[in-house]
Each structure stands twice: as C-alpha cells, then as structure tokens.
Amino acid sequence: xxxxxxxxxxxxxxxxxxxxxxxxxxxxxxxxxxxxxxxxxxxxxxxxxxxxxxxxxxxxxxxxxxxxxxxxxxxxxxxxxxxxxxxxxxxxxxxxxxxxx
Amino acid sequence: xxxxxxxxxxxxxxxxxxxxxxxxxxxxxxxxxxxxxxxxxxxxxxxxxxxxxxxxxxxxxxxxxxxxxxxxxxxxxxxxxxxxxxxxxxxxxxxxxxxxxxxxxxxxxxxxxxxxxxxxxxxxxxxxxxxxxxxxxxxxxxxxxxxxxxxxxxxxxxxxxxxxxxxxxxxxxxxxxxxxxxxxxxxxxxxxxxxxxxxxxxxxxxxxxxxxxxxxxxxxx
Numbered sequence: 001x002x003x004x005x006x007x008x009x010x011x012x013x014x015x016x017x018x019x020x021x022x023x024x025x026x027x028x029x030x031x032x033x034x035x036x037x038x039x040x041x042x043x044x045x046x047x048x049x050x051x052x053x054x055x056x057x058x059x060x061x062x063x064x065x066x067x068x069x070x071x072x073x074x075x076x077x078x079x080x081x082x083x084x085x086x087x088x089x090x091x092x093x094x095x096x097x098x099x100x101x
Numbered sequence: 102x103x104x105x106x107x108x109x110x111x112x113x114x115x116x117x118x119x120x121x122x123x124x125x126x127x128x129x130x131x132x133x134x135x136x137x138x139x140x141x142x143x144x145x146x147x148x149x150x151x152x153x154x155x156x157x158x159x160x161x162x163x164x165x166x167x168x169x170x171x172x173x174x175x176x177x178x179x180x181x182x183x184x185x186x187x188x189x190x191x192x193x194x195x196x197x198x199x200x201x202x203x204x205x206x207x208x209x210x211x212x213x214x215x216x217x218x219x220x221x222x223x224x225x226x227x228x229x230x231x232x233x234x235x236x237x238x239x240x241x242x243x244x245x246x247x248x249x250x251x252x253x254x255x256x257x258x259x260x261x262x263x264x265x266x267x268x269x270x271x272x273x274x275x276x277x278x279x280x281x282x283x284x285x286x287x288x289x290x291x292x293x294x295x296x297x298x299x300x301x302x303x304x305x306x307x308x309x310x311x312x313x314x315x316x317x318x319x320x321x322x
Contacts, residue, residue: 006171007145010149010172015149018204020186022207026187044285045289053264055297061297
C-alpha cells in the first residue's frame with residue numbers, strides 16, 4: 001500500500017514539474033540563481049547516488065568485490081564516452097563473471 | 102529543412118531511444134528486486150518517464166529507506182525537467198493536448214537532441230522522435246527487466262553493478278561542464294559516503310544537496 005502511495009506521488013510530482021515549465025511565464029523561474037540551483041542539484045544528487053549504490057547495503061558499508069569491479073569497468077566506459085548500451089553490458093558482464101568464480 | 106537533414110535527425114533520435122533502452126532493463130530488474138510489483142514498475146516507466154528519478158526512488162526503497170525519503174530524492178532529481186520545459190517551450194510552441202503530451206516527453210535526452218539542432222523545425226522533429234524512441238524502448242525494456250528480475254536474482258547477472266554505473270553515466274556530462282560541478286560532485290560523494298552508517302537509508306542522498314551550499318560559494322565564471 002505504501003509503495004502505491006510512493007508510485008502515485010512520484011508520477012504526479014514529476015509530471016507537475018514538467019508541465020510547470022510550459023505553463024509558468026519564463027520570467028518567473030528564469031532567474032540566474034534559481035536556474036543555477038536547479039542545474040546543480042542533480043550533480044550533488046547523482047554523485048551521492050553513485051557512492052550509495054556502489055558501497056551501501058542499507059546502513060552498512062559493503063565492499064562487494066564483483067559489484068565494485070563491475071562498477072569500475074562501467075566507470076571506465078563512461079570516461080571513454082562509450083554508448084549507454086556498452087556501459088551497461090560491460091558493468092553487468094564483469095560483475096556476473098566474477099560471481100561465477 | 103531538407104529531407105536528408107530530417108532523416109538524419111530521425112535516425113539519431115531513434116538511436117538514442119535504443120541505447121537508453123538498456124537502462125530500462127536495469128531499471129525494471131532493480132525495481133522488482135527492491136520490492137515493487139511488475140505493474141508498479143511498468144507504471145513508473147510509463148507515467149513518471151524520467152530515468153534518474155525512477156532509479157533514485159527504487160534505490161532508496163531497496164536500501165530500506167522511508168517512503169518520504171524515496172519520494173524526496175526522486176522529486177528533487179525530477180525538478181530539472183522544469184528547466185528543460187522552459188528551454189523547449191519557445192522551440193516547440195505547443196498548445197492544448199499537444200502541450201500536455203510534450204510535457205510528458207520532456208526529459209534529458211529529448212531536450213538535448215532538440216536544442217542541439219540548428220533550426221526550430223529540426224528541433225521539433227528531434228524532440229518528438231527522441232521522445233517516441235526513448236518512450237518505446239524504455240517501456241519495453243522496463244517490462245522485460247521486471248519480468249527477468251522476477252525469476253532471477255539481479256545480482257547474478259551483475260545488475261547491482263549497473264545501477265551505480267548508470268548514475269555515473271547521467272552525471273558525466275555535467276561533470277564535464279565545469280569546475281563548480283566537479284567540486285559539488287566530490288562534496289556530494291563525501292557527504293553521502295560519511296553518512297551511510299549513521300543515518301537511515303535515503304538520508305545520505307538528500308543530505309548531499311548541502312554540497313551546493315558548501316561547494317558553490319565561489320560563483321561560476
């Protein structure tokens with residue numbers, strides 16, 4: 001039940017954000033300060049998500065060797081500007097192969 | 102607008118859709134692994150339709166975080182679409198039902214493809230075809246990923262390594278934008294990393310927003 005609340009609220013909130021940009025006159029939101037904050041917010045959030053997804057297991061820090069190696073190979077592909085598909089496949093295959101051993 | 106231009110834009114736009122589809126598979130699998138049903142997972146992709154937010158929400162749920170923390174991370178990440186919509190509004194010049202539809206398709210990829218075009222006609226072609234391409238493949242691959250994730254443990258096929266790599270791929274173009282971005286990212290990593298053992302899941306990600314205050318004191322050039 002709680003998950004349904006989360007799903008519906010996420011859908012409604014995200015659509016509202018998108019539509020707002022079309023409905024609100026540009027001068028209301030288009031101030032350098034607001035623009036800069038909204039541009040930079042994803043940088044902080046995405047960076048935090050990278051580290052949390054890589055090493056956190058709930059409240060524990062878990063250094064899972066196959067996961068970290070798969071992530072490192074994926075990160076290398078990101079750095080080399082590989083396409084999405086290549087990044088995803090390299091990270092997954094590396095972690096999966098290491099777990100076979 | 103000549104038709105070879107138009108064809109090239111259509112081809113590139115659909116190509117982006119196919120590539121993004123790979124993330125959709127990872128999202129579908131991660132979402133069911135986090136405890137959402139296949140239906141909930143597919144509805145998120147169909148109706149939220151903004152990948153970073155979707156990954157963030159299921160990531161917090163998977164870590165055992167509260168509904169409020171999951172929603173807050175997802176919405177904060179989704180707020181950037183408002184800026185994209187403001188960039189697109191004068192290019193697309195949509196009204197009525199088409200505006201409601203255009204709003205739904207306002208995401209990283211469709212915005213990037215639209216504003217990269219040299220003229221408004223091509224921008225409109227790029228926007229609608231990228232939206233269509235990403236929407237088709239993102240949702241198909243979400244369904245496949247959710248079904249696959251229901252029968253196999255996502256970790257055995259390495260999908261736990263894909264999720265942080267996917268976030269890094271979303272982050273990378275922003276890091277290349279400038280020094281302030283790099284400083285904020287690094288500060289965000291430190292804040293989140295330090296807080297993991299001490300705060301409920303989801304909080305480290307939200308607290309990382311403080312990186313803006315700590316690292317953005319020096320104005321961008």
